[in-house]
Amino acid sequence: MFRNRIFKTFIGLGLVLVFFICGGPNCIPQGDDPGTGPTTGTVTVTGTGTYIPPPPPTGGGTGGNYNTPPWVTIIADRMSVTTNEMITIRADAGDPDNDPLVFDWFVSQGAWYPEPGGRSIRWTAPGYGTGVNVAVKVRDSKGAENKAEIFINVMMSGYVPPPTMPNQPPFFTDVHSDMNTVGPGGVVRLFANAMDPDYDPITYRWKMVGPVAGYFSNPGPDAQNCDWIAPNTSGMQSYEFACEARDTRGGFQESYHIFVYVNSSSGYNTPPYNFFITASKQYGLVAGEEISLTALAYDAENDPLVYYWESIPEMGGLPIGMFVPSPNGQNIKWQAPYISKASVWDKPSVWFNINCKVDDGNGHFDFRSLSIEVMTQ
Numbered sequence: 001m002f003r004n005r006i007f008k009t010f011i012g013l014g015l016v017l018v019f020f021i022c023g024g025p026n027c028i029p030q031g032d033d034p035g036t037g038p039t040t041g042t043v044t045v046t047g048t049g050t051y052i053p054p055p056p057p058t059g060g061g062t063g064g065n066y067n068t069p070p071w072v073t074i075i076a077d078r079m080s081v082t083t084n085e086m087i088t089i090r091a092d093a094g095d096p097d098n099d100p101l102v103f104d105w106f107v108s109q110g111a112w113y114p115e116p117g118g119r120s121i122r123w124t125a126p127g128y129g130t131g132v133n134v135a136v137k138v139r140d141s142k143g144a145e146n147k148a149e150i151f152i153n154v155m156m157s158g159y160v161p162p163p164t165m166p167n168q169p170p171f172f173t174d175v176h177s178d179m180n181t182v183g184p185g186g187v188v189r190l191f192a193n194a195m196d197p198d199y200d201p202i203t204y205r206w207k208m209v210g211p212v213a214g215y216f217s218n219p220g221p222d223a224q225n226c227d228w229i230a231p232n233t234s235g236m237q238s239y240e241f242a243c244e245a246r247d248t249r250g251g252f253q254e255s256y257h258i259f260v261y262v263n264s265s266s267g268y269n270t271p272p273y274n275f276f277i278t279a280s281k282q283y284g285l286v287a288g289e290e291i292s293l294t295a296l297a298y299d300a301e302n303d304p305l306v307y308y309w310e311s312i313p314e315m316g317g318l319p320i321g322m323f324v325p326s327p328n329g330q331n332i333k334w335q336a337p338y339i340s341k342a343s344v345w346d347k348p349s350v351w352f353n354i355n356c357k358v359d360d361g362n363g364h365f366d367f368r369s370l371s372i373e374v375m376t377q
Helices: 002-022
Strands: 043-045 071-076 080-082 086-094 101-107 111-114 120-124 130-140 145-155 171-177 187-195 202-209 215-217 226-229 236-247 252-254 258-263 273-279 290-298 306-313 322-324 331-335 349-359 365-375
Touching (some): 071 130, 086 130, 101 120, 145 171, 145 187, 171 236, 171 258, 187 202, 187 236, 273 349, 273 365, 290 306, 290 365, 306 331
Parallel strands (some): 043 101, 080 145
Antiparallel strands (some): 101 130, 187 226, 202 236, 215 226, 236 252, 236 258, 273 290, 290 331, 306 349, 322 331
């Protein structure tokens, strides 16, 4: 019996030692890390899940360790395709610090093939009607990264909805510009993405709200993405834009409005600093509920600061909510969208990244992000 007690004591001490070395339940044997999947060139096949961008590096001013994250937007040949159709999907990206970039692509359905350089892929739609989530994460050589995401409708070839089925209008999943402040004659790229619940083809049209100045080009306002050439102005002037999405059966939706500022002043200065954002409520929002969003930053040169907000749901193809009165401003409101449980596999809630960019009008900006929970119904 005495030797049995010694043996039990020895085993017990050994288990305690293993617990402290491994960290208890979190101990994972080496070799069990699933990794990030196979790699081809500079394009990595990533796993599923929600990407939350890290906070940008600190610092700023002349020299120092300030590193601005890259910007990226996805552009597809078409946002509505038929089964087994092949299109090109490319990432329009750049880095304010001119750092080298690496691209990681993810496509939820269909077959895709990386092209040299990693900025674009050739994608073939699956042989059945569905929604496809396409995402790319771009990372610079200093570790800063950003992500873009689109949703492509795959329609059955020759599919016509039954006449008894009520038409559902399209809704926007993204509306933004690649730059919020430019000089006179500068070029701004306008981007829109909408989804149709019935998988109807969607047409887009851009318009200016209020004063009309400058002009649309490449290819023009009747396009999903187009350029706007800023007019010659003096001082700081703001211009307001909206996009209209229509399906083939009369469904119509207008996006919330975005603003672009034209600044005729120039000169070297430092980026905004001490930037933070807050929300009046972050958890348990229901459809239609409004929350207040507040941003605050400082600028050493007292440049007028412009704040631009965006909302990104954790899953592609979901409505992005509504900014009131627009996604521009230091103090605005955001209205939670309606999300059905069936559209997200019965999840009780969906998380949104609410991102804010502050721009000093002289080529310097900063980003911040917070998470908002919206309950499904």
